[in-house]
Amino acid sequence: MLKEHFKNHQNQLECLKNLTETELSLYEKHFSVLKNWNERMALVSKKSIDKSFASHYVDSISICDFAENYRSARPVYDLGTGAGFPGIIYGIRYPDAKVTLYERSLKKQTFLSAVLTTLQLENIKLMGEMPLERKSGLFLARAVLPPQELFKFMSKRMNSGSTLIVNVGGSSEALVPPKEFQKCGELYYELPMDCGPRRVESFNFVPRGTK
Numbered sequence: 001m002l003k004e005h006f007k008n009h010q011n012q013l014e015c016l017k018n019l020t021e022t023e024l025s026l027y028e029k030h031f032s033v034l035k036n037w038n039e040r041m042a043l044v045s046k047k048s049i050d051k052s053f054a055s056h057y058v059d060s061i062s063i064c065d066f067a068e069n070y071r072s073a074r075p076v077y078d079l080g081t082g083a084g085f086p087g088i089i090y091g092i093r094y095p096d097a098k099v100t101l102y103e104r105s106l107k108k109q110t111f112l113s114a115v116l117t118t119l120q121l122e123n124i125k126l127m128g129e130m131p132l133e134r135k136s137g138l139f140l141a142r143a144v145l146p147p148q149e150l151f152k153f154m155s156k157r158m159n160s161g162s163t164l165i166v167n168v169g170g171s172s173e174a175l176v177p178p179k180e181f182q183k184c185g186e187l188y189y190e191l192p193m194d195c196g197p198r199r200v201e202s203f204n205f206v207p208r209g210t211k
Contacts, residue, residue: 002031005053009192015061026092027057029119034083037111043083054193060086060142063167063200064093066187067138070163070202071097075137078102079130079154080144084112087140091124104129134159142167151177158205167200180207 006024010016031052038049048055063086067076071094078087081101091099101124103109112126136159141150147166154164155178163184168175177183181203188199 002053002057003028006057009053009058013058013192015058015065015189023092026119026121027089030084030088030092030115031057033111033115033118037114038083041107041111043108043111051193051195054191054195056083056085057089058191059167059195059198060089061093062187062189062198063140063142063165064090066185066200066202067140067165068094069185070165071138074162075100075135076140077130077135077137078140078142080104080141081112082108084115086142088112088115088119088121088124090140091121092119095123097123099124101126102128102130130157132156136162138162139164141165143169147175147177151181155180155205155207160205160207162205164203164205165200166203167198170196170198172197172199175201177203180205182206 003024006016006019010019034043037043076090076097076099078099078101081087081103087099087101090097101112103112109126116124116126134157139154139158139162141164145153150166166175183201184204185202186199188197190197
């Protein structure tokens with residue numbers, strides 16, 4: 001079913017035009033594991049599972065393509081990945097990327113471990129809660145914390161020059177980050193299946209006292 005949605009929308013959505021058969025097969029396998037586990041563990045809502053193609057896969061692919069503009073061969077960290085959106089999608093779409101998934105929920109960790117084993121995604125590793133230590137790289141945050149809490153949380157975990165990608169859902173309100181987060185880009189896009197508009201913004205982290 002997921003594959004049919006991809007095929008039907010491939011010529012309509014810019015982000016799907018260069019989709020490979022290998023990539024499509026891995027998305028299908030991920031969705032199969034997700035559907036199976038979701039019946040027992042409620043990893044995502046019933047409403048969103050029915051529209052997973054749009055609300056999870058197209059949304060994540062759009063975020064990943066936008067974020068890829070800022071990776072520059074740096075490691076990728078997905079904060080609160082949940083069922084693997086967008087971290088697992090990033091690792092599938094860009095197999096040369098080194099992706100770390102952070103997820104504190106034990107049941108979701110169990111699911112994610114099963115996914116990584118089933119899909120044999122060796123470029124992705126799974127960790128628990130993100131520790132209080134600074135790292136350099138590209139950080140993804142999709143619907144994990146309210147923006148102001150997110151900026152405060154990440155200000156203690158990012159090294160200067162790192163980039164934070166923030167998904168703000170359908171909100172049209174501009175984010176007002178602390179001064180050390182300097183906005184460097186944004187993307188607006190519309191999801192199919194009547195899932196509405198989305199917006200994602202990027203911020204470079206430049207702590208006070210640095211140039």
